[in-house]
Amino acid sequence: MATMNTIFLMLIFVACITKEALATQHVVGGSQGWDESTDFNSWTSGQTFKVSDQLVFKYTTGLHSVVELASESAYKNCDLGTALDSKSSGSDVIKLNKAGTRYFACGTLGHCSQGMKVKIKTVTGSAPSSPASSSSSPTTSDASASRSFASFVMVVAFLATFLLYVF
Numbered sequence: 001m002a003t004m005n006t007i008f009l010m011l012i013f014v015a016c017i018t019k020e021a022l023a024t025q026h027v028v029g030g031s032q033g034w035d036e037s038t039d040f041n042s043w044t045s046g047q048t049f050k051v052s053d054q055l056v057f058k059y060t061t062g063l064h065s066v067v068e069l070a071s072e073s074a075y076k077n078c079d080l081g082t083a084l085d086s087k088s089s090g091s092d093v094i095k096l097n098k099a100g101t102r103y104f105a106c107g108t109l110g111h112c113s114q115g116m117k118v119k120i121k122t123v124t125g126s127a128p129s130s131p132a133s134s135s136s137s138p139t140t141s142d143a144s145a146s147r148s149f150a151s152f153v154m155v156v157a158f159l160a161t162f163l164l165y166v167f
Contacts, residue, residue, distance in 0.1 A: 061090035
């Protein structure tokens with residue numbers, strides 16, 4: 001029979017997996033992605049960003065990049081000199097690890113001033129994130145739901161195996 005320590009460790013493990021399963025990946029800009037033709041204000045208005053969610057910036061490598069700005073002032077003025085971080089892979093993932101507001105812009109000269117910037121307000125809470133909006137693709141939401149369901153199935157399978165072993 002399993003000890004209380006083993007059961008406790010298993011519960012912690014399941015809690016961690018469940019938290020990750022509930023996290024949502026938001027493809028910035030929806031089906032249009034990280035592009036100067038995207039209306040990022042409209043896109044964010046249909047989103048709820050929660051702690052542990054992820055932002056996915058998809059764009060053409062060499063044409064765009066992602067720069068995290070230090071302040072709202074830098075965001076409003078497109079001051080790329082205050083960058084906290086810069087990414088350029090074409091498929092950048094940024095985890096929202098705490099509540100608050102973060103600012104992102106394209107690092108390509110002139111793109112930020114043309115509106116290629118986004119302000120993300122991350123909140124804490126237990127309600128699920130909402131990745132869908134009128135400008136995001138159904139496949140983005142479906143993929144997120146599929147990942148969450150797959151994670152849930154893995155947790156249930158793991159628990160069933162564990163319970164069969166213990167009892």
